[in-house]
Amino acid sequence: MKRVMGNARLSSGAYLPFPVLDDEMKISFLGGGNMAAALVSGMIAKGFAADQISVIELSNENRERLSLCHGVRAVAAPDKPALECDIFVLAVKPQQMRAALAPLAGQLGNALVVSIAAGLRVADLSRWLGGHRRIVRCMPNTPAL
Numbered sequence: 001m002k003r004v005m006g007n008a009r010l011s012s013g014a015y016l017p018f019p020v021l022d023d024e025m026k027i028s029f030l031g032g033g034n035m036a037a038a039l040v041s042g043m044i045a046k047g048f049a050a051d052q053i054s055v056i057e058l059s060n061e062n063r064e065r066l067s068l069c070h071g072v073r074a075v076a077a078p079d080k081p082a083l084e085c086d087i088f089v090l091a092v093k094p095q096q097m098r099a100a101l102a103p104l105a106g107q108l109g110n111a112l113v114v115s116i117a118a119g120l121r122v123a124d125l126s127r128w129l130g131g132h133r134r135i136v137r138c139m140p141n142t143p144a145l
Contacts, residue, residue, distance in 0.1 A: 025052060028082045028111075030100060031091035032057030032066050032074060035116060035140060039089070040070050054082040083107050090115040090125070098128050105130030116140055 027043070029036045032055040044050055050071035056078050057063045063074035075082060088108055092100045094117045105128065113135040115125055122135050129135075 025087065026054070026085040027052065027087045027089065028054040028056065028085040029089045029091050030056050030078075030104075031093075032059070032062040033091065033093075036089065036091035037062075037066060037070075039091070039116075039140065040066065040072055044070055044072075054085065056082050078104060078107070083111075084109070085111050087111060088113045090117055092117065094119050097125070101125070101128040106132075108132055110134065112136065114138060 027048075029040065036055060036057075040053060040055070043053065051073070053070075053072040055063070055066050055072055055074045056076075057066065057074055058076060060076070063076065066072050066074045073081070083104070088111045090097065090101075090113060097115075097117055097120055108129060111134065113125065113129065113132060115122075115135065115137045116139065117137075118139060120137070122137060125135050125137075126132055
C-alpha cells in the first residue's frame with residue numbers, strides 16, 4: 001500500500017511524520033449512526049473512495065441508508081474485509097462500547113483505532129480490544145459537520 005506522509009509540529013518545534021489518508025487506505029467504522037454518517041459523507045466529499053470504506057452497523061435501516069446515500073459497504077457484523085483495514089473508527093455510544101468491542105478482541109491487527117466516543121479511556125479501550133496498542137481518542141466538532 002502506498003503511504004503518503006505528512007508532518008505534525010510538536011510543541012518542542014520538532015516535526016513528527018504521520019500517515020495521511022490516500023486512495024488505497026481502507027477505513028472501517030464500528031457504528032453507522034449520525035456521527036459516522038457525517039464523517040463518511042465528509043470523507044467522500046473530499047475525494048475518498050467509497051469502496052475503501054466499510055461500516056459495521058446493527059440497524060438494517062442505517063446500513064441501507066449508508067449504502068444507498070454514500071455507496072459504502074455496510075454489514076451487520078464484523079467480517080474479514082471490515083477487519084482488514086488501516087484505520088478502525090469506534091463510533092458507537094460510550095455505554096455500548098464494551099459489548100461492541102468484545103467480539104473484536106485481538107482481531108484488528110496493526111490497524112490504528114480511532115475512538116470518537118466521549119469519556120472512555122484509552123486503557124479501557126485497549127483492554128476491551130485484547131491489549132491493542134494503536135489507539136487514539138478524538139472528539140469531532142459537530143457544528144463543523
